[in-house]
Amino acid sequence: MSLLREADSGTPIRPSHEKVTLTIDGASVTVPKGTSVMAAASMAGNQIPKLCATDMLEAFGSCRLCLVEIEGRRGTPASCTTPAEDGMVVHTQTQRIRDLRKGVMELYISDHPLDCLTCSANGDCELQDMAGAVGLRDVRYGYDGAKHRTEALDASNPYFSFDSSKCIVCSRCVRACEEVQGTFALTIDNRGLLSKVATGTDDFLTSECVSCGACVQACPTATLNEKSVIELGTPTRATVTTCAYCGVGCSFRAETQGDTVVRMVPYKGGKANEGHSCVKGRFAWGYTNHADRITRPMIRKSIDDPWTEVSWDEAFAHAASEFRRIQAKYGRDAVGGITSSRCTNEETFLVQKLIRAGFGNNNVDTCARVCHSPTGYGLKTTFGTSAGTQDFKSVAAADVVMIIGANPTDAHPVFASRLKKRLREGAKLIVVDPRSIDLVKTPHVQAAHHLGLLPGTNVAMINALAHVIVTEGLVDEAFVRERCEPQDFEIWARFVADEKNSPEAMEQFTGVSAAEVRAAARLYAAGGNSAIYYGLGVTEHSQGSTMVMGMANLAMATGNLGRDGVGVNPLRGQNNVQGACDMGSFPHEFSGYRHVSDDATREMFESLWGVELQNEPGLRIPNMLDEAVEGSFKGIYVQGEDIAQSDPNTRHVVAGLRAMECVIVQDLFLNETAKYAHVFFPGSSFLEKDGTFTNAERRISMVRKVLEPANGLADWEITIRFAEALGYRMDYSHPSQIMDEIARLTPTFAGVSYEKIEAQGSVQWPCNDSAPDGTPIMHVDRFVRGKGKFMVTEYVPTEERTGPRFPLLLTTGRILTQYNVGAQTARTSNTIWHDEDLLEIHPFDAESRGIREGDLVALTSRSGEISLHATITERVQPGVVYTTFHHARTGANVVTTDYSDWATNCPEYKVTAVQVQRTNRLSDWQQEELDSAERLRRVSDGLIDAAE
């Protein structure tokens, strides 16, 4: 797909039931009511000249280039700010208008450097285009209006520069930052001829700017321009694909020159992001051709040996013979594998197929184990399926939004921008989080309630909220009667109504005042459309699954399901974690969440795959590691996941890996897990393959090959070749055939095909005969399980308690510019914003320990100890400390424990009892890692550098 410049209707076109018909330059056009004359003309294929308008922004009416004449009206109104009306007769090209437009352009050009030939936006500049469109031939005022030209270039941002000399002060950047991104980092300083764009600080880097790129995209000139374009020139080809970072799943145009990516620009046609992006997807793609990337397969006998580069054939033959040897010696179940939430649906499906059919066991798991497995369990139990209920767009219809254990401005930034827009329009916000996340107070947004509970008390909080709803008569009885199991509701209502669940009784656990909880509950129940969005602050607890059910109970009790603006929505972490779960990556489930013991389902797979399959759940990741330590699990195939860094209790993970005889890692880089590997299959990046990702809205979007794989094979091809070496044939020549197989075997995907995704742009599952175009909003008339099921959610405090040795609670999270274990972002210029993990500590706790800003501190739990620098902040409450886990050298998971969710064993990352004290050295673990890192990464004829 190649579309170099996306169409721009100048002002947004919004759907409306009412239509108006007008005539523009003699042609009749019918448009939704509320559409501007400019957009109406554009719909009829008639582009009215414009400079200050772009359809990502509301009309502004400042440049006066878009003037038109309307019969029966005086003057020459701006077409961008004039709504189309029934019967209007518009002329866009009269002599009077032509003269006016030329005059406007003359003014602009008289103050613009005329270095078009050497300008980075040459050929991609709207000012240049408009000079052409209005027929500008000379400028009566001369060319030396030099008001802007002396301004210095601001190149402080690593990805784009700001050259004020080229600015036409159209305000598009300022408005993009406000309307699209919601950060309000830019203003126009001064007035009239002296006006200029300002950040309010010295430069972009020191400003509030979060580097989302919206202003760069909005800028019609070269004033704000990507540095990669300045360096390489304008791109010549665009391919629409999907971001490989977070679960928002933004659509991008990968713009290239030959085999070089010049820039990634958010695609307006992408329904998840509608033309917006964040710093990661927009700019942090440089890791794909980073020098650390491994492109040749490698093997070694022992992890103490250096790696030897081999051909693909040798690598596959060696890996297969090792797995066969292990299975012959230790049994069929002695091997297993991990699918990747970073890879495509098709690749994930193949890995689990290889394990179930090729290895002959169900020892397959995925990183969702450590993030959203409780979502799967909780939502399946209550609603009948394991997925969020809404599309992202739905938040625009919410009146009350409750964010629980999530930090969207950092972890799901493009969704956060949609949310902030709705909040600026007046929707109310409730934040349930131990930390004071940005959304609690950010420009033009202030949470109505911040329930700053203690880590580990979510269930106490949800029960207290439910208590208020039930005892104050706020239940939506009609909804409950019609849509839910009556007996389960009765039991639940009696349970939450019990005094022990009242906000007053729960205050001792949550630390949040009962009055605040009562007020928040009333707002959620009676504020109109109420929507819950949540993250890992819900799931990564010993009661993660209970909490998911608790939120589902709350939404059912208040009737907040099955329509726009409501719902229960997991903000899923990785680009394809939804997909990895859907594709049957869990040891107990086939694709579409069907248990392996279900005979009818299993037989369907057996007959298509031509092998007998096990009917018992296989090992989960923690079980595999336990069994490895105990000596019965000997080989693992890890596709695109770094369990040695991302999984809890690193020492235990490493012990498990060290105990195995063949660890195969498939990745872009020699990650932490690869230090303990015997076979390395170099992976392909998202730019180098075809496939699909499924985002948090269940939206299946195309990933399109932009470049040839640097390693020679796409990840799906690697799995096929490995399977063949093991003697299990997989006949696919393109990922679309894998999707066809998924559709045949998975009822919720029955209607999905590449043709449909291409035709519709994306498809939200379930997509089958009863929903041929997919399902934006779930559970509309009935729940997937039939009637909604209320579950009793007793609060059980975690066993992880503070005490004299470990008096503080550690909770972990992410920040905007880095992504998970940092394998990608730590290899980009994003490190300018965050080059190490810091420990956030409250001034009170810091003072009592003599800790000052920037001190190196030892963070100790019963699992282990690490050292990192402290930052003192009131974002965390007294008694709570916080850190991120983005940098391998920090080893944050050395301190997390192996406590986990009761239902799914999702680790309890969010609660660890710790002590913090000043130190002057790295911890023993960190020192050992530093010492051994080089040795474990050696390649026979040199050294592969680690990222950090």
Added chain:
Amino acid sequence: MSADKLVRMANQIADFFRSQPEDSAVAGAADHMKSFWNPVMRRQIYAHLDAGGTGLDTLALDAVKLMRTGDPVAAKTKT
């Protein structure tokens, strides 16, 4: 997997089902373990049960016993 870990997991599961309606508490916990625990874990917990079941709380104990009836894996451990 160590017996301690299995016992903790079984007790955690029991903790959840304890508050469910009485008739479904034991069955619910048993069913949960049956659905999610692999045969190795089940065999190990049966062995632990035979060794006295130390640490398992009453509901967890009843659930493990219930799960064992009709579990083909159980046949491989002594009763």
